[in-house]
Amino acid sequence: MGELLSIFIMSLAIGMDAFSVSLGLGMQKIRLKRIALIGIVIGLFHMIMPSLGIIAGTLISTKTGGWTTLAGGLLLFGIGAHMLFSAFNHEVNKVIQTTGIGLIIFALSVSMDSFSVGLGLGLSGAKTVLIILSFGAASMVLTWAGMLIGRKVHGFLGVYSEIVGGSILCGFGLFIIF
Template sequence: MAWSSPLMWAQFVSIGLMALALGLDALSLGLGLGMKGIRKLDILKVSAVTALFHVLMPLAGMWMGGYISVLLGKVATMCGGLLLLLLGGHMIYSSLHPGEERSYDHRSFVGLLLFSLSVSIDAFSVGVSLGMFAGDVLLTVGMFGAAGGLMSVIGLLLGRHVGEWIGEYGEMLGGVILMAFGLKFLL
Protein backbone atom coordinates (compact mmCIF):
# COMPACT_ATOMS: atom_id res chain seq x y z
CA MET A 1 0.00 0.00 0.00
CA ALA A 2 1.43 3.42 -0.94
CA TRP A 3 1.97 6.11 1.69
CA SER A 4 0.03 8.55 -0.48
CA SER A 5 -3.08 6.44 -0.01
CA PRO A 6 -5.69 7.98 2.31
CA LEU A 7 -6.29 4.52 3.76
CA MET A 8 -2.63 4.23 4.78
CA TRP A 9 -2.68 7.65 6.45
CA ALA A 10 -5.89 6.77 8.28
CA GLN A 11 -4.28 3.55 9.54
CA PHE A 12 -1.15 5.49 10.58
CA VAL A 13 -3.19 8.06 12.52
CA SER A 14 -5.38 5.40 14.15
CA ILE A 15 -2.40 3.33 15.27
CA GLY A 16 -0.63 6.48 16.44
CA LEU A 17 -3.57 7.46 18.62
CA MET A 18 -3.76 3.94 20.10
CA ALA A 19 0.00 3.99 20.74
CA LEU A 20 -0.33 7.36 22.46
CA ALA A 21 -3.18 6.12 24.64
CA LEU A 22 -1.25 3.00 25.63
CA GLY A 23 1.87 5.09 26.23
CA LEU A 24 0.00 7.34 28.64
CA ASP A 25 -0.13 4.45 31.12
CA ALA A 26 3.66 4.18 30.90
CA LEU A 27 3.92 7.93 31.43
CA SER A 28 1.64 7.93 34.47
CA LEU A 29 3.13 4.85 36.07
CA GLY A 30 6.63 6.10 35.26
CA LEU A 31 5.73 9.27 37.11
CA GLY A 32 4.82 7.16 40.15
CA LEU A 33 8.01 5.10 40.00
CA GLY A 34 10.14 8.16 39.34
CA MET A 35 8.87 9.77 42.55
CA LYS A 36 10.61 7.01 44.49
CA GLY A 37 13.90 8.26 43.14
CA ILE A 38 15.56 6.66 40.15
CA ARG A 39 18.99 6.97 38.53
CA LYS A 40 19.36 8.01 34.90
CA LEU A 41 20.81 4.63 33.92
CA ASP A 42 17.79 2.91 35.50
CA ILE A 43 15.49 5.24 33.56
CA LEU A 44 17.06 3.98 30.34
CA LYS A 45 16.80 0.33 31.41
CA VAL A 46 13.18 0.61 32.57
CA SER A 47 12.19 2.51 29.45
CA ALA A 48 13.94 0.07 27.12
CA VAL A 49 12.25 -2.94 28.74
CA THR A 50 8.91 -1.10 28.75
CA ALA A 51 9.32 -0.38 25.03
CA LEU A 52 10.16 -4.04 24.43
CA PHE A 53 7.04 -5.13 26.32
CA HIS A 54 4.99 -2.60 24.32
CA VAL A 55 6.16 -4.48 21.22
CA LEU A 56 5.89 -8.05 22.51
CA MET A 57 2.52 -7.78 24.28
CA PRO A 58 0.47 -6.47 21.33
CA LEU A 59 2.33 -8.88 19.04
CA ALA A 60 1.32 -11.80 21.28
CA GLY A 61 -2.21 -10.39 21.42
CA MET A 62 -2.39 -10.13 17.63
CA TRP A 63 -1.36 -13.75 17.27
CA MET A 64 -4.13 -14.80 19.63
CA GLY A 65 -6.66 -12.27 18.36
CA GLY A 66 -8.57 -14.64 16.15
CA TYR A 67 -9.23 -17.07 19.00
CA ILE A 68 -10.43 -15.59 22.27
CA SER A 69 -10.45 -11.81 22.02
CA VAL A 70 -13.36 -10.88 24.27
CA LEU A 71 -12.44 -13.19 27.14
CA LEU A 72 -8.71 -12.42 27.15
CA GLY A 73 -9.19 -8.68 26.81
CA LYS A 74 -11.13 -8.54 30.07
CA VAL A 75 -8.92 -11.04 31.89
CA ALA A 76 -5.71 -9.26 30.84
CA THR A 77 -7.06 -5.91 32.01
CA MET A 78 -8.15 -7.37 35.35
CA CYS A 79 -4.76 -9.04 35.89
CA GLY A 80 -3.03 -5.76 35.12
CA GLY A 81 -5.29 -3.93 37.57
CA LEU A 82 -4.64 -6.46 40.33
CA LEU A 83 -0.91 -6.28 39.71
CA LEU A 84 -0.95 -2.49 39.95
CA LEU A 85 -2.99 -2.61 43.17
CA LEU A 86 -0.47 -5.00 44.71
CA LEU A 87 2.54 -2.97 43.60
CA GLY A 88 0.99 0.30 44.75
CA GLY A 89 -0.09 -1.15 48.09
CA HIS A 90 3.40 -2.50 48.68
CA MET A 91 4.94 0.90 47.88
CA ILE A 92 2.60 2.63 50.34
CA TYR A 93 3.30 0.03 53.02
CA SER A 94 7.06 0.40 52.49
CA SER A 95 6.88 4.18 52.75
CA LEU A 96 4.98 3.95 56.05
CA HIS A 97 7.42 1.36 57.48
CA PRO A 98 10.85 2.61 56.37
CA GLY A 99 12.85 0.25 58.62
CA GLU A 100 11.26 -2.83 57.10
CA GLU A 101 11.64 -4.33 53.66
CA ARG A 102 11.56 -1.72 50.88
CA SER A 103 9.12 -1.84 47.97
CA TYR A 104 9.94 -3.88 44.89
CA ASP A 105 13.28 -2.90 43.43
CA HIS A 106 12.89 -1.60 39.88
CA ARG A 107 16.60 -2.36 39.38
CA SER A 108 16.08 -6.07 39.97
CA PHE A 109 15.12 -8.38 37.12
CA VAL A 110 11.78 -9.25 38.75
CA GLY A 111 10.97 -5.62 39.60
CA LEU A 112 11.82 -4.51 36.08
CA LEU A 113 9.61 -7.23 34.60
CA LEU A 114 6.74 -6.43 36.98
CA PHE A 115 6.79 -2.74 36.12
CA SER A 116 7.05 -3.35 32.38
CA LEU A 117 4.33 -5.99 32.43
CA SER A 118 2.00 -3.79 34.45
CA VAL A 119 2.25 -0.88 32.00
CA SER A 120 1.97 -3.02 28.89
CA ILE A 121 -0.69 -5.56 29.79
CA ASP A 122 -3.36 -3.42 28.18
CA ALA A 123 -1.30 -3.47 24.96
CA PHE A 124 -1.96 -7.21 24.90
CA SER A 125 -5.71 -6.54 25.00
CA VAL A 126 -5.43 -4.03 22.18
CA GLY A 127 -3.31 -6.51 20.23
CA VAL A 128 -5.99 -9.16 20.62
CA SER A 129 -8.52 -6.77 19.12
CA LEU A 130 -6.18 -5.69 16.33
CA GLY A 131 -5.39 -9.32 15.53
CA MET A 132 -8.81 -9.74 13.99
CA PHE A 133 -8.13 -7.07 11.38
CA ALA A 134 -5.56 -7.13 8.64
CA GLY A 135 -3.09 -4.35 9.16
CA ASP A 136 0.57 -3.48 9.12
CA VAL A 137 1.95 -5.48 12.08
CA LEU A 138 5.44 -3.93 11.96
CA LEU A 139 4.05 -0.40 11.88
CA THR A 140 1.71 -1.20 14.77
CA VAL A 141 4.20 -2.78 17.13
CA GLY A 142 6.88 -0.26 16.15
CA MET A 143 4.66 2.66 17.05
CA PHE A 144 3.46 0.97 20.25
CA GLY A 145 7.06 0.30 21.32
CA ALA A 146 8.25 3.80 20.49
CA ALA A 147 5.35 5.44 22.32
CA GLY A 148 5.68 3.16 25.36
CA GLY A 149 9.42 3.75 25.65
CA LEU A 150 9.26 7.50 25.07
CA MET A 151 6.33 8.04 27.44
CA SER A 152 8.11 5.93 30.05
CA VAL A 153 11.23 8.11 29.83
CA ILE A 154 9.14 11.28 30.13
CA GLY A 155 7.19 9.93 33.12
CA LEU A 156 10.28 8.66 34.93
CA LEU A 157 12.15 11.95 34.41
CA LEU A 158 9.17 14.03 35.51
CA GLY A 159 8.61 11.77 38.52
CA ARG A 160 12.26 12.02 39.46
CA HIS A 161 12.09 15.80 39.63
CA VAL A 162 8.70 15.84 41.36
CA GLY A 163 9.99 13.18 43.78
CA GLU A 164 12.93 15.40 44.75
CA TRP A 165 10.50 18.20 45.46
CA ILE A 166 8.04 16.07 47.44
CA GLY A 167 10.78 14.26 49.39
CA GLU A 168 9.95 11.27 51.60
CA TYR A 169 6.29 11.25 50.55
CA GLY A 170 7.18 10.57 46.92
CA GLU A 171 7.09 6.79 47.29
CA MET A 172 3.70 6.95 49.01
CA LEU A 173 2.30 9.21 46.29
CA GLY A 174 3.75 6.88 43.64
CA GLY A 175 1.98 3.95 45.32
CA VAL A 176 -1.30 5.86 45.36
CA ILE A 177 -0.90 6.57 41.63
CA LEU A 178 -0.26 2.88 40.90
CA MET A 179 -3.28 1.86 42.98
CA ALA A 180 -5.51 4.43 41.25
CA PHE A 181 -4.61 2.98 37.85
CA GLY A 182 -5.17 -0.52 39.21
CA LEU A 183 -8.68 0.47 40.31
CA LYS A 184 -9.27 2.12 36.94
CA PHE A 185 -8.48 -1.17 35.20
CA LEU A 186 -10.70 -3.16 37.54
CA LEU A 187 -13.74 -0.87 37.36
Protein backbone atom coordinates in the same frame (compact mmCIF):
# COMPACT_ATOMS: atom_id res chain seq x y z
CA MET B 1 -2.59 9.09 6.52
CA GLY B 2 -5.66 8.75 8.72
CA GLU B 3 -4.69 5.20 9.67
CA LEU B 4 -1.19 6.34 10.68
CA LEU B 5 -2.67 9.04 12.88
CA SER B 6 -5.00 6.47 14.46
CA ILE B 7 -2.08 4.13 15.18
CA PHE B 8 -0.06 7.00 16.66
CA ILE B 9 -2.90 8.07 18.95
CA MET B 10 -3.59 4.47 19.98
CA SER B 11 0.12 4.02 20.77
CA LEU B 12 0.01 7.04 23.03
CA ALA B 13 -3.09 5.65 24.74
CA ILE B 14 -1.38 2.28 25.31
CA GLY B 15 1.70 4.01 26.73
CA MET B 16 -0.30 6.15 29.15
CA ASP B 17 -0.40 3.42 31.78
CA ALA B 18 3.40 3.16 31.61
CA PHE B 19 3.55 6.95 31.87
CA SER B 20 1.31 7.09 34.93
CA VAL B 21 3.17 4.30 36.74
CA SER B 22 6.50 5.86 35.79
CA LEU B 23 5.49 9.16 37.36
CA GLY B 24 5.38 7.49 40.75
CA LEU B 25 8.47 5.43 40.04
CA GLY B 26 10.38 8.55 39.05
CA MET B 27 9.93 9.92 42.56
CA GLN B 28 12.21 7.18 43.95
CA LYS B 29 15.55 8.87 43.19
CA ILE B 30 16.54 6.55 40.32
CA ARG B 31 19.68 7.24 38.31
CA LEU B 32 19.40 8.29 34.66
CA LYS B 33 21.09 5.09 33.41
CA ARG B 34 18.48 3.02 35.26
CA ILE B 35 15.69 5.22 33.85
CA ALA B 36 17.00 4.55 30.32
CA LEU B 37 17.10 0.79 30.94
CA ILE B 38 13.60 0.73 32.44
CA GLY B 39 12.21 2.58 29.41
CA ILE B 40 13.86 0.17 26.99
CA VAL B 41 12.59 -2.91 28.84
CA ILE B 42 9.05 -1.54 29.01
CA GLY B 43 9.23 -0.64 25.31
CA LEU B 44 10.29 -4.20 24.48
CA PHE B 45 7.45 -5.66 26.51
CA HIS B 46 5.04 -3.29 24.77
CA MET B 47 6.23 -4.87 21.52
CA ILE B 48 6.18 -8.51 22.67
CA MET B 49 2.77 -8.53 24.34
CA PRO B 50 0.73 -6.98 21.50
CA SER B 51 2.62 -9.24 19.04
CA LEU B 52 1.34 -12.25 20.93
CA GLY B 53 -2.12 -10.68 21.05
CA ILE B 54 -2.15 -9.92 17.33
CA ILE B 55 -1.07 -13.49 16.52
CA ALA B 56 -3.81 -14.91 18.74
CA GLY B 57 -6.37 -12.46 17.32
CA THR B 58 -5.44 -13.31 13.74
CA LEU B 59 -5.76 -17.03 14.43
CA ILE B 60 -9.14 -16.50 16.05
CA SER B 61 -10.39 -14.23 13.23
CA THR B 62 -9.60 -16.79 10.52
CA LYS B 63 -11.68 -19.36 12.39
CA THR B 64 -14.67 -17.24 13.35
CA GLY B 65 -15.42 -15.03 10.34
CA GLY B 66 -17.11 -11.63 10.13
CA TRP B 67 -18.12 -10.91 13.72
CA THR B 68 -14.48 -10.52 14.78
CA THR B 69 -14.39 -6.80 13.96
CA LEU B 70 -17.23 -6.25 16.42
CA ALA B 71 -15.44 -8.38 19.02
CA GLY B 72 -12.21 -6.39 18.53
CA GLY B 73 -14.04 -3.09 18.96
CA LEU B 74 -15.81 -4.33 22.08
CA LEU B 75 -12.51 -5.55 23.50
CA LEU B 76 -10.82 -2.17 22.96
CA PHE B 77 -13.80 -0.40 24.51
CA GLY B 78 -13.74 -2.77 27.49
CA ILE B 79 -10.02 -2.22 28.07
CA GLY B 80 -10.52 1.55 27.91
CA ALA B 81 -13.42 1.36 30.35
CA HIS B 82 -11.31 -0.74 32.70
CA MET B 83 -8.53 1.88 32.56
CA LEU B 84 -11.06 4.61 33.33
CA PHE B 85 -12.51 2.77 36.32
CA SER B 86 -9.11 1.78 37.68
CA ALA B 87 -8.00 5.43 37.53
CA PHE B 88 -10.51 6.17 40.28
CA ASN B 89 -9.60 3.12 42.38
CA HIS B 90 -5.99 3.69 43.37
CA GLU B 91 -4.55 1.87 46.31
CA VAL B 92 -1.26 2.78 47.90
CA ASN B 93 1.50 1.45 45.64
CA LYS B 94 4.39 -0.52 47.09
CA VAL B 95 7.91 0.43 46.15
CA ILE B 96 8.64 -1.20 42.78
CA GLN B 97 11.91 -3.04 42.26
CA THR B 98 13.70 -1.79 39.15
CA THR B 99 16.40 -4.46 38.95
CA GLY B 100 16.47 -8.10 37.86
CA ILE B 101 13.26 -10.07 38.07
CA GLY B 102 11.50 -7.07 39.67
CA LEU B 103 12.03 -5.07 36.47
CA ILE B 104 10.71 -7.96 34.33
CA ILE B 105 7.59 -8.32 36.52
CA PHE B 106 7.08 -4.55 36.47
CA ALA B 107 7.39 -4.38 32.66
CA LEU B 108 5.08 -7.38 32.24
CA SER B 109 2.43 -5.89 34.51
CA VAL B 110 2.53 -2.51 32.76
CA SER B 111 2.33 -4.10 29.29
CA MET B 112 -0.36 -6.69 30.05
CA ASP B 113 -3.14 -4.50 28.65
CA SER B 114 -1.27 -4.21 25.35
CA PHE B 115 -1.76 -7.97 24.86
CA SER B 116 -5.51 -7.45 24.96
CA VAL B 117 -5.28 -4.50 22.61
CA GLY B 118 -3.15 -6.60 20.27
CA LEU B 119 -5.78 -9.33 20.44
CA GLY B 120 -8.46 -6.83 19.45
CA LEU B 121 -6.32 -5.46 16.65
CA GLY B 122 -5.54 -8.97 15.40
CA LEU B 123 -9.26 -9.66 15.28
CA SER B 124 -9.81 -6.55 13.15
CA GLY B 125 -6.86 -7.21 10.79
CA ALA B 126 -4.50 -4.29 11.50
CA LYS B 127 -0.97 -3.55 10.16
CA THR B 128 1.15 -5.63 12.51
CA VAL B 129 4.73 -4.34 12.16
CA LEU B 130 3.79 -0.67 12.23
CA ILE B 131 1.59 -1.12 15.29
CA ILE B 132 4.19 -3.13 17.22
CA LEU B 133 6.98 -0.63 16.54
CA SER B 134 4.70 2.28 17.37
CA PHE B 135 3.53 0.71 20.65
CA GLY B 136 7.11 -0.02 21.71
CA ALA B 137 8.47 3.41 20.83
CA ALA B 138 5.57 5.31 22.40
CA SER B 139 5.65 3.35 25.65
CA MET B 140 9.43 3.68 25.92
CA VAL B 141 9.34 7.45 25.39
CA LEU B 142 6.33 7.87 27.70
CA THR B 143 8.08 5.81 30.39
CA TRP B 144 11.13 8.03 30.16
CA ALA B 145 8.97 11.16 30.22
CA GLY B 146 6.97 9.89 33.19
CA MET B 147 10.06 9.06 35.20
CA LEU B 148 11.74 12.37 34.43
CA ILE B 149 8.59 14.35 35.20
CA GLY B 150 8.10 12.25 38.34
CA ARG B 151 11.48 13.47 39.53
CA LYS B 152 10.17 17.04 39.29
CA VAL B 153 6.43 16.80 39.96
CA HIS B 154 5.04 14.82 42.87
CA GLY B 155 2.08 12.73 41.86
CA PHE B 156 -0.44 15.09 40.34
CA LEU B 157 -0.71 13.79 36.78
CA GLY B 158 -0.91 10.02 37.32
CA VAL B 159 -4.69 9.58 37.50
CA TYR B 160 -5.34 12.06 34.71
CA SER B 161 -3.07 10.26 32.25
CA GLU B 162 -4.92 6.96 32.86
CA ILE B 163 -8.24 8.74 32.28
CA VAL B 164 -6.99 10.15 28.97
CA GLY B 165 -5.60 6.77 27.87
CA GLY B 166 -8.81 4.95 28.80
CA SER B 167 -10.95 7.52 27.01
CA ILE B 168 -8.90 7.19 23.83
CA LEU B 169 -9.19 3.38 23.85
CA CYS B 170 -12.95 3.62 24.43
CA GLY B 171 -13.17 6.02 21.49
CA PHE B 172 -11.23 3.69 19.19
CA GLY B 173 -13.36 0.77 20.31
CA LEU B 174 -16.53 2.69 19.45
CA PHE B 175 -15.00 3.77 16.13
CA ILE B 176 -14.31 0.16 15.17
CA ILE B 177 -17.77 -0.98 16.28
CA PHE B 178 -19.65 1.74 14.40
